[in-house]
Amino acid sequence: MEFYAFVIPGLEEIAGQEIVERFGAQLGGHRRGIVFFTWDGDPAALLGLTTTEDVFALVGRGKVSTEREGLEEAGALVADSPLFEEAVSAHRRARPKKVKRISFRVVAQRHGGRQHYMRKEMRKEMERAVSWRFPKWKRLDEDALIEVWDLEAGSELLVGVRLSDRTMRHRTYKEAQIEASLRPTLARAMVRLAEPADGDVFLDPMCGAGTILIERGEYGRYSQLLGGDIRAQAVAATRTNIGPRYKPIEVREWDAGSLPLDDGSVDRVVCNLPFGKKVGEPREMRSLYERFVSEVDRVLKSGGAAVLLTSERKTLELALREAKMLYLERLMPVEVLGQRAFFFKLKKAT
Ligand SMILES: C[S@@+](CC[C@H](N)C(=O)[O-])C[C@H]1O[C@@H](n2cnc3c(N)ncnc32)[C@H](O)[C@@H]1O
Known part of the structure; x- marks a missing residue:
């Protein structure tokens, strides 16, 4: 058929x-x-x-x-x-x-x-x-x-x-919505691109309403889900959408530019970065991207992978130049709400 x-x-x-x-x-x-x-x-x-x-x-x-x-x-x-x-x-x-x-x-x-x-x-x-x-x-x-x-x-x-x-396309789990929440199919595609494995510690450092964490939870086995956001409202939305599912999971209020996580403790990072006009000054964005990339570089295990989504290609590329161990494995253009954006697939060197 x-x-x-x-x-x-x-x-x-x-x-x-x-x-x-x-x-x-x-x-x-x-x-x-x-x-x-x-x-x-x-x-x-x-x-x-x-x-x-x-x-x-x-x-x-x-x-x-x-x-x-x-x-x-x-x-x-x-x-x-x-x-x-x-x-x-x-x-x-x-x-x-x-x-x-x-x-x-x-x-x-x-x-x-x-x-x-x-x-x-x-x-x-x-x-x-x-x-x-x-x-x-x-x-x-x-x-x-x-x-x-x-x-x-x-x-x-x-x-x-x-x-x-x-x-x-909409799933049924999104009880709490936040602005700029990701389409579940995009979140799932990012999870797949990250090539998850059963024993993974999986991190979304800017989790918004929790779409990526939930899609990872649905994808299959893992050893730990970790997520956080700088806004208490987003952390609350994630907790509502997650409900009692996807254990073990930890969702915290934090700054993705200074994560309370050990060096080399995470297997996969998947994250939808803030981008677009609403987010703020270009200078602020540059600084956020730099601090964020340096944290991804630090917390990933060697051989680990990250998949990041942004339309701010240049800003992320500049931030990546400062990374010690991360390299770009693949850049894939995608359309997010009619806007051109990119999946950056990164690997941490072994
Ligand atoms: C594009 S949204 C992520 C949306 C999420 N993937 C979803 O589907 O709901 C970006 C998130 O990054 C958060 N954020 C911005 N700066 C941050 C920072 N320094 N640390 C942690 N989170 C931050 C924002 O509060 C926002 O919730």
């Missing part, structure tokens, strides 16, 4: 790795924000993916004209799709629910492109095609059993039945 997943741009490779590692699925390539794959297992298992925002069973994919006839071509792509029944049965298996009558809605999206028709017209065309294909289905504007999503990216059209719901 053919599937695709929406991912935050930049996470295509990491999400592809998760899909292969967990399901042994065959990747069918990717393009910005989308990973294609083929797999014959139980579609319900796909709802457990952690680095994807949404997952779909493929209905159709192909080029359609950006002129008005594109609408008709798109309708035909759906009406004649040999995959539609299979996509619907994947949905049935992933989200079994007894209903008297199947309801559906169409969600139409567009990334760029110069179409000579409106997105609304495309949605209507899709609705017509689905109704033609399944005359007994009832069309709704909201809360439908089956969601058919179409995405126009340039002259390519992608149509699928959505298997996931909002809990895939």
